[in-house]
């Protein structure tokens with residue numbers, strides 16, 4: 038019998054997620070220092086979309102991760118009801134980010150489920166969120182998503198419309214906008230997109246910038262990210278692109 042010398046990587050092993058998360062935290066801190074930034078100024082959103090509660094649980098229980106990102110409201114609701122309950126007191130400190138597109142008819146569930154909504158990008162959503170925040174008496178933190186590449190199929194407000202949209206959210210809808218979020222085009226240099234997001238944030242007095250994923254978070258840290266959203270580098274490759 039022939040035995041292969043190269044073992045297949047165990048992408049979905051639970052120990053791996055904890056080990057990769059621990060190593061990633063160290064890498065982010067090192068990168069921050071190399072860029073002259075305080076390590077604690079960069080917060081890691083562990084993107085758990087498509088992974089089951091059982092797959093996510095070790096990163097909470099063994100690594101103490103409390104900040105997570107999901108991109109579908111309907112997927113997040115049962116998963117995080119389960120995980121928050123399992124986490125007991127620690128569950129109260131979980132900070133769940135919505136990083137996928139939001140439909141206005143899901144605004145109520147989004148306000149109930151998420152602590153940070155990163156994808157505010159049109160007036161209908163701003164109005165629906167304002168209504169639900171009033172009704173629920175719960176105030177998730179809000180970021181505006183900017184479509185820095187101006188891609189037709191992608192969510193987010195266009196860069197040239199961002200200032201006016203942020204003003205509209207604040208003045209017309211009474212929303213507190215804390216930051217901006219961007220997903221740069223695939224197969225393009227990301228630096229100009231990260232720099233543009235930082236520029237728009239700066240001129241609107243916004244401190245939070247959510248940018249950088251598994252493949253490009255080091256550049257995002259260099260260019261001013263305060264949140265990086267990392268999924269596959271922690272949990273392994275996803276079966277569906279999602």
Ligand SMILES: *Cc1c(COP(=O)(O)O)cnc(C)c1O
Nearest residue numbers: 084108136250251266267268269
């Ligand atoms: C899936 C996703 C991520 C994480 O992507 P990885 O490449 O797995 O790190 C980050 N941000 C958004 C908006 C996503 O949908």
